[in-house]
Amino acid sequence: MGRLVTGAENPTVLYVSGGNTQVIAYLQRRYRIFGETIDIAVGNCLDRFARVLKLSNDPSPGYNIEQLAKRGKKFLELPYAVKGMDVSFSGLLSYIEEKAPGLVESGEYTPEDLCFSLQETVFAMLVEITERAMAHCGSQEVMIVGGVGCNERLQQMMEVMAKERGALLYATDERFCIDNGAMIAQAGYLMYKSGQTTPLVDTWCTQRFRTDEVEVTWRD
Amino acid sequence: MAAPMDVSGENVRKFIKQGAEAKVYAENFYGRPCISKERFSKGYRHPTLDKSLTLQRLKAEIRAMSKCRNLGIPVPTLYFVDTSTSTFYMEEIVNSQTVRDYIVSIQTSDPDGAMQKLSPLAEKIGKILSKMHCGKVIHGDLTTSNMLLRGDPSDLDIVLIDFGLSFSEGLAEDKGVDLYVFERALLSTHPNTEELFKVVIEAYKKENVKESADAISKLDEVRMRGRKRTMVG
């Protein structure tokens, strides 16, 4: 889907949403997961922190963190956990969950500062594993998909990383970041074109597939 | 101490590779072939975080290299550390190739016999990792690019490198994750190596039956966590 919208040839993909955190690249007929979270997803981590700060769910906790983070200034160092091409957020989350109330109460850090520090840290981890996967695969294109991909700071950091390696960031806009219907339709169309057909009665939707379970018949 | 480059009048720094966070050069250290690894700063990171990570990783790398040396695990000899440029200088493992390149070459030249040919190598890897974990070193970035094969591949003379993400820890959880990272790296880089990884694990167990059991049950647990995660976005 992302390739259709952006015209990218063979990008390394960072897929970040409430339930998923994966770095995906295409190799030998399968989308392979090079990196992923070994515990909770990044969106989940942000949502849970929003709850600690009692931020509103409207329009989404992640959006509200992003807005507060724009006004944050003071950086608090948080646990940073990159393991090979995988990441872990649970240690960071329990650390900041435990510390946040006290830090805000004492006036040492504002909620804005904490949102800023959290974003800077988790996004740095995501950009780092994406860069590791790119170095590993020799890829010069990168793309962000999934709900958290709408975050402008994450896009900006990815852009800087891409520039520094002489690579290109392909942006998919909000409409496609979150529209699963359009993604399924596009995947179905590609499968049909490659001669893989399913009678309509046997056709249904499942979210059960992991990214690397599906054999890709529509690409070389 | 003067910068080592000044001493040899004819030192030429030859750029080898830019990884994700470091530039690697081949040069010459008082007449010896040497590899230097320079971590550079990342524009996308907050400056405080950037400085802290760069220094942390330089320290982690040299600490783990000396620890492994004491444990009898082959690593390049450390020559010199320059914190001002986040660079360290180490012995060049001459006449070597990465395990990654070796596996690729065997899988290409003999796809059917690859498993059998690579088995002794996998066994050796399992043995080394077990020894390293018993010595409380967690590598943090186990991939087939971070293992060199020195000399004739049939000698199985493996040298471990790239310890920037390493730390010193004896917990089964960390060992399990270290093995999981290696499994993922192996399977995603080299298709059809599931059996090969089993050989690694068998040898890992055999090397230290007592301590490996917990690490391996953690490996299973970490894998399950991955599988259980649904794809519901």
Ligand SMILES: Nc1ncnc2c1ncn2[C@@H]1O[C@H](COP(=O)(O)OP(=O)(O)OP(=O)(O)O)[C@@H](O)[C@H]1O
């Ligand atoms: N001592 C050495 N002798 C010979 N070759 C080496 C040596 N050290 C590194 N190399 C070569 O350089 C490559 C990159 O080195 P290394 O893995 O340390 O850096 P990197 O992967 O760029 O680092 P990072 O993962 O921290 O970004 C290795 O895969 C290997 O081919």
Ligand SMILES: [Mg+2]
């Ligand atoms: Mg490396």
